[in-house]
Amino acid sequence: ISENGFLRLLGLMKAPEASSLSRQSLIDQSRLAGDDLDLLSLFDAFEHDAEPYSFRDLILARKYAGLIASGASWGAIARSVHRSGPVASLTAKSLNLGSQHGRPDAIYLDDGASELDGQLLFDLVSPNSGMAGDDTLEELFAEAEGAEQEGRHDDAAALYQRCLAIDAKDAIAAFNRANCLRGAGRVAEAAHDYARAIKLDPGFVEAWFNLAGLMSAEGKVASARRHLQKAIALDKTYADPVFNLARLEFDGGNMAEARRLWVRYLELDAESEWARLAQKGIQFVDLHMARTAG
Known part of the structure; x- marks a missing residue:
């Protein structure tokens, strides 16, 4: 079950409008492979997290199929979509791989003027870069904890979000962010992140x-x-x-x-x-x- 699907089960997120496309129909009409569809659905790259899908989901599936045909992986697409804002907004935009712009490691939005998520998605890094990434994550987490202790809830929430952008499976960062959002009076967002922490770690x-x-x-x-x-x-x-x-x-x-x-x-x-x-x-x-x- 996807994160949004889990939130809907908890009653914390409104279900999208009614839809009628079956999984197989979406595959047939979009040419998106079944495995890619399932994985992208799991990571909420569509309006619906499971069948029946909507016409908007079909538009998105066709775009994703084109990106995959150009060499993108489903993981690259999921990561980009998560940082781009509401997924429904992508139905009216053109997505393409950045090869023609000298950036085959990034997905571009519209005419290639900007990357989909505003960040480099796939920097080619040195073998030691993983250690540097860990250091950056630890520093960010420590900075977030400091802001939280000082009562700067909005700042701390933003810093924890940056931690989650680096490691999306960090249940503690999601939990801490939820606490900060609650402290800032952002109740719906706090509920979302508590549910996210629970999904990452049901215990x-x-x-x-x-x-x-x-x-x-x-x-x-x-x-x-x-x-x-x-x-x-x-x-x-x-x-x-x-x-x-x-x-x-x-x-x-x-x-x-x-x-x-x-x-x-x-x-x-x-x-x-x-x-x-x-x-x-x-x-x-x-x-x-x-x-x-x-």
Whole structure:
């Protein structure tokens, strides 16, 4: 499942308009190989992440087929598309490989005046360049952490995005960026990056927990409950989601479940300020249930 497909399953992204083209029909009409179609769909190079596809997807498929016929790889296309903005905007533009401009290592937009993503995609590098890239990534990450600690959330988010441009599989960078976006009040983007971190690392319990907090703050109680339950299932010794789920159930009037969860919380944490709040919660529920029974 693609990242956008995952977000749609979570209810964090609106599904594109209805479509009618089957996978085979798209292949037949575009001449794009089936494997390339599947891989490009997985990396959200189309409006739809799976069939049925739309007419816009067919236009894009034809463009991608032309690029591949000219020597581009599906990976080059996916990387370029991800940095170009909304994928639907590419349907009205001309894409071509840069061979005629002396740059066979780049995909160009329109008349070749600019690269699709505004950056060099495939610099021919020396054998030692990988080490330099690692150094650059570490420096960027450290700079992002510094900005985050200073409360410069927008700056930190931009720096973490640069880290992700270098290493798109870095779940921690996606998670940290989500935290910064949340701090900056950019809720929808934060939810997207929490989901991205989870997709990269489904066992990332803190990402499930923070996404639950975001959903709860937005009044999406059912989503918050599911994410907290997932966090608890992943790490049964993680006390924070237990407490928050208890509070969620209490606010929803499910007193018995809230009490059970607060009891469980005290088994995990009996000393903190939160433990004292859990004890008070249990006492309140007991009084409420006694009055109701009486």
